[in-house]
Amino acid sequence: MKKLSKKAKIIVIILASFILLLITLSYLFTNIKLNGNKYIEIEYGTKYKEKGATAKFLAFPLSVKVKGEINTSKLGNQQIIYEAKNKLGITKKVRRTIKVVDTEAPVITLSGNKKFNVYLGEKYIDPGYKMIDNVDGDISRQVKIKHNINNKKIGTYEVTYTGLDSSKNKVTVKRIVNVVKNVLSYKDEYDDIDNTARTWWSGNEKNNTRPSKKTATTIEDLKKYNAYYIGPDEKTIYLTFDEGRNDTYVKEIAEILNKYDVKATFFFCMKYMKYNPEVVKYLEETGHSIGNHTANHEFMYNYANRENFKTFLSEIEEVEKTYKEITGKKIDKIYREPSGNWSYRDLQIIKDLGYKTFFWSADYLDFEEDVSKDYALSSYMQRYHNGAIFLIHPKNKGNYEAMEDFIKNMKALGYEFGLVEDINY
Helix, strand or coil: CCCCCHHHHHHHHHHHHHHHHHHHHHHHCEEEEECCCCEEEEECCCCCCCCCEEEEECCEEECCEEECCCCCCCCEEEEEEEEEECCCCCEEEEEEEEEEECCCCCEEEECCCCEEEEECCCCCCCCCEEEEECCCEECHHHCEEEECCCCCCCEEEEEEEEEECCCCCEEEEEEEEEEECCCCCCCHHHHHCCCCCEECCCCCCCCCCCCCCCCCCCHHHHHCCCEECCCCCCCEEEEEEECCCCCCCHHHHHHHHHHCCCCCEEEECHHHHHHCHHHHHHHHHCCCEEEECCCCCCCHHHHCCCCCHHHHHHHHHHHHHHHHHHHCCCCCCEECCHHHEECHHHHHHHHHCCCEEECCCECCCCCCCCCCHHHHHHHHHHHCCCCCEEEECCCCHHHHHHHHHHHHHHHHCCCEEECHHHCCC
């Protein structure tokens, strides 16, 4: 093979250098400009919206190819690559880094009441909790609990629940525990409190406004006894169910509530719980609240005196005992007077036992068994209002059949659903 002359070699070197220079200049004069920042943080689970880029070779616009996908269900850095090819066939690439981050703290949900009483000398047993994180799922085991409850000293104490997720997001929730003296004997001052038998009525109207007529008593008067009949003037509905008798649609209603993530309150007597322990467990496990409706559906003002005080206590304590036997937990300290029959004296005794009493602001005559779905739904829709506490009897099939439509209607109107135990004003 004939060797190149010195002159030829110089020409080859010059040509190669020129081509290299041309390629370099071509690359340098190809510009890709990202729309938005080169480094972006995006929250876990949200949708990534591609911002795109523009490219030019000198003054000539170029098309840009975008490569890569962002998976926002995966934490960490990910990249999108932008490519543009100029007129000389030279490709230039620019990268954008997308960091998927988790800044959302986990949620701690407390079982039972956020405020409750422990009797003097009684051991504090935590009612339980759950911590759920949007990334890590159920991380309840990582919750740390601190408290300084002294069950030998009357006072108000805090229980603090703290948790961290894998991204070090922190959540803190508190529960208030009052150590109180147990009402074991009748107090002389009870004799000074009116024990006149009364029946609850709310001035329930059909125009979706909060009761404006005079009720059985006032909000302010009831507050003295930790008693309520309506929630705050906000778009929240409180569903409450009084058992009625053993053959009810409680389980079926609860399944509808769970389908729409609605929590409600069920007031039970002792016999219902004894005959339906699996229903009680199901309600407790799915986050509903169970309240005390007395052991035998008695009118408690009859026993709000010195002679019958042991019976009064037994009506409350037997329900507590039965609930604990079934669930292993304490019943929520919420109470409803059987048939809405009450006296100021029995409300005071119930308060001293650590309970909050709940009447209602919305109800209709649903005692008959032939209530239809249409009639039930129409009755609900005529009576809902801000802060409404609904009294519903689950023995009627119509109430059960109307429940799903009522929930959907309320949510469409912007209403939320709450537990009466959280009412505190």
